[in-house]
Amino acid sequence: MKILVTGGAGFIGSAVVRLAVAQGHTVVNLDALTYAACLANVASVAGMANYAFEQADIRDRDALDRILAQHQPDAIMHLAAESHVDRSIDGPGAFIDTNVTGTYTLLEAARAYWERQGCPDSFRFHHVSTDEVYGSLGAAGRFTETTPYDPRSPYSASKAASDHLVRAWGETYNLPILLTNCSNNYGPFHFPEKLVPVVILNALHGKPIPVYGAGENVRDWLYVEDHADALLTVLMRGVRGRSYNVGGGNEARNIDLVKTICGLLDRHRPDAAPHGDLITFVADRPGHDLRYAIDSTRINTELGWSPSVTLEQGLEKTVAWYLGHADWWQPLLERDGVGTRLGVL
Template sequence: MKILVTGGAGFIGSAVVKAALAKGHEVVNVDCLTYAACLASLDDVAGDPRYTFEKVDICDRPALNRVFETHQPDAVMHLAAESHVDRSIDGPETFVQTNVMGTFHMLDAARSLWEAKGRPDTFRFHHISTDEVFGSLGETGKFDEETRYDPRSPYSASKAGSDHLVRAWHETYGLPIVLTNCSNNYGPRQFPEKLIPVTILNALARKPLPIYGAGLNVRDWLHVEDHAEALLLVLTKAEPGATYAIGGEAEAKNIDIVQTLCRILDDRRPDGAPHADLITHVIDRPGHDQRYAIDPSRIRTELGWTPAHTLQQGLEETVDWYLANQAWWEPLQSRDGVGTRLGQSK
């Protein structure tokens, strides 16, 4: 099929673009190239005749209409979003504009195309969201498809709003949507503002490794390539209106992730050992959710998906990728906000 992917120059989006092409699909990548986008992530597919790039902002409705009319996609995978919690604390308006209004424009443009095509049952609008819309867990329990929404940050609130719009377009207009909420992604080509790439690159530069508070916040870690496989499975196999929670079943405290990365780096780059000496505890993020965890039973039972990577394996492969690909990450170090503490406002 021909898939229109928004945010395809981002971390998860680029993994989805490559996975879709590997499965024989055509891909139209719509991305406005914000600070976190990196077209270099797609260098190995840029020459594929089944791949097209459109530099378009999803809030630019005339440009978006042109893309839909020109390419006539069979499906949409909507990943474009502002996604960094710290940045949402400092500048929430951008998150509302992109995540809420951008999703509205995507839904309405997709509905226009779907209706013009005669409302085919095979069309899909796949909205990719986050487990952060569910708020924070205590020491026990997991999020699933029935968990009530309880967003705690401007980022998660804007994603919650977009989720509700997607469901409303299904219920009100009949648009064949599917929706997924994922846990924390990691892996190659992640922009260096998130925990794992920041830790790796700071350690290599012998800079402090910042840990918010005591580092006891727990996340469920999902390798980006496992996530891409799950997303394409949902797109092609799920029934319209279905929702799936996608998690790596790999919970870990932030401090444990950082210490594991330090041990891997001690092995790979012993001249810098012990890298754990660089760990520095800093003032915690306002409203920092304590724990996320996803129960992926539904996608496992109904669609047969399970993650292929263990957390240890995935972290080792991720460190090795960053060590071998300085030419990818070095130019990103000068981009806005990289290396600067954000999100301290109250």
């Protein structure tokens, strides 16, 4: 299969690209190379015959039409998005621009391309989204595919809007769509503004490790390579028009996650004092959702997918990767906003 992956130089997108190429698919990586993108993420496949890169913005309809006509993909996996909640609080316009207008532009380009191809039923437009569109849970319950949307941040609102657009194009224009909503990802190549890499890198540099509020917020953690496997499973075997929740089955409070990472660093890179001494509680994020939890029953039972690693195993892999790849993350620390607290009103 030939797959066009948008956002393929980002964190999750690059994991999809690497796995798809390894599985023998032909991959066209379309990325605008914004601040969070990094071509080093796909350096391992860059020279392969079944890989191509196109620098383009999903808001650029002319570029999309040219790339689709040239490469003629069998499927589009749409992962290009602004994704950092704190940045969305400071500058929501970029999130509306990319996640809403960009998705609309891509949908229209995909629809025109699909119609020119004769509307093949085998074509798929796979939109990759987040569990944050569902809002916040209390102490009990999990998000299912029928949970009502209740986004609480500019980021999650923009992703909810893009989900609705994709469903509408499926219903109105009969575009063959698939949707997935995932829990929090972590793993190699995670841009150093998100929680897990912030903890690792601050600890390595002896800097305070910021924990929002009391650290009681709960997330379901999904190893990024498991997520990539789930996404390709849905693309290949998912039912047209259907949505699938993808979770790691690994709920943890933020404070417990941070302490686990500090314990791993104490073992792998011992310092004079325990790394946990660097934990610093800071003012909470505005509108910080209390708990996310994914019910993955549909993808488990219908498609036979389940995560391959526990949170403990995945964090061990992740810490080891960051310890061995300073050449990857060191240059990224100089990028705009990295290392600065964002999203403070």
